Amino acid sequence: MRKVPPFFLAAATTVLVFLIALLSASAQWRPVKTGILFGISGIALVENSLDEMGCPPGTCFVIVHDNKIESDGRIAILTVRGQDSLDYLPLQWPDGEEWPIDLEAIALVPGTQDSAFMAVTSFGRVYYFTLDSTGTIQLRQIFSLPDLPENTNLEGFDLHLINGQLLAVWGHRGSPDDSGVLYWGWFDWNGYQISGQGSAVITVPWPEEDVRHISDIKVNNAGILYITSSRDPGDDGPFDSAVYAAGLFSMNGNAIEFRPASSLAPLYRINGHKIEALEFLPGLSGGKIFGTDDENQGSSIYINR
Template identity: 90%
Template sequence: MRKVPPLFLAAATTVLIFLMALVSASAQWRPVKTGILFGISGIALVEHSLDEMGCPPATCFVIVHDNKKEGDGRIAILSVQGQNSLNYLPLQWPDGEEWPIDLEAIALVPGTEDSAFMAVTSLGRVYYFTLDSTGTIQLRQIFSLPNLPDNTNLEGFDLHLIDGKLLGVWGHRGSPDDSGVLYWGWFDWNRYQISGQGSAVITVPWPQEDVRHISDIKISNAGILYITSSRDPGDDGPFDSAVYAAGLFSMKGDQVEFRPASSLVPLYRVNGHKIEALEFLPGLSGGQILGADDENQGSSIYLKR
């Protein structure tokens, strides 16, 4: 295994310092909705203002729910302003369109002029859609991720612009007896398909019991891959989670390369919540938002700028 370069380690150390500050900060986990139908299984930043919804950019997020029955909620807007203002607004799935089953992740499509997203199910079905200023979902394309084994259960997906090309990255969650697996490939704008380019095994040291090695993924602008991992013994918990800096995506010649971290050490641990959603916050101060799917206990977020 190749060692991660010092630049990556320095960046990870900076994040570690930030997250240690996060642990001791006054901000707390904030309830969003109660009940098993409202767990947050993925989250993505809204970059463009949804004016008619009173949703300015950088304060609103699109979240997905992993519901399976037609008619139950799939996608919602979560508006967060300061430590006291929190608003949940469910969105209607387009009439006559294929209903997604078990949405587990969502990613902002970078480099577009509108609010465009890709939401992904546990079996690798991808729903490419945009939101207009009223929050109406416009479904643009549906396709499937390539070459997935029969036992696949995806829980993480993200998109990353690198050298002007759009890289898709997705993760099989794994279990105590099954390693997590990270996959990546290039998105073809003409065919609306992703072609697989590589994969890597991911096994985290904590949580140890009832582990899902990958419960979400996000890639920073610098190409650093962050993953969340969780303990999930069932709908009533108890739940635990961790955040890791797992490696680095970069170009080597005309090929994309993933360099895994030389060791996985939790940057942040949390007891009592099953983190399934991670997103970065923009601006000079930066930060991140974590979303939990605590099954029967509902959903909550942890936000720190």
């Protein structure tokens, strides 16, 4: 893979800061559900059609909730219809299977024929599942992320296909007194194991108060890592969020290499919402969808095409 010059990220960031600042000023947030049980803590695109659910590809998303009581919802399908209409359909967790506690992220599994996803809890438990055409969850495997330090609190996870290998990337959220930490490693289908390849400290300049340095992560097709960060003083807010291009994953010979951005400047600054979910939209426009966990205020999405 051709290396991207170090100045590329800095130049791209400067342009995006200007353009996206303009977009943020006119952002139209669309409410999804009210109440603390319906915050969106992760989102992933459904690439394949779920015909029996009336869910064309590219219009539906799997979202996760960070609930902890067994009877409360964990996973739902969010269908975006036009500019105004949203459909929310809760999915049933399979009977007799281990219940996830505190789901904080979800990623589409690239390179598979099925609608396959991995959802991750705050303490690193991974639930690999597929969806059939009716939206039924088929739980395939449960495993854990490797070598997590004590007091790790994860809020981001993604999967990126590079040179035919599946790279897993996950992030510890951090706090005002604790930096965020990014981890990455190769996923091996034999035994459902991830071999850690490296880590990097992530500290964002904004929000300044009550900060979670990493509230979600996604890697685009070019290997650029995007992170969201948030201000979270409690269930009633006030909330703020930012989005950053934090670095680049690429191959250096046979090894995966992460090069952090030379400086972090927000691509988006969002007041009044706690973004915990980020996903890329299909197509060449580079669009994104953001989902919020605004605690007692419920959840909203914003689509930027």
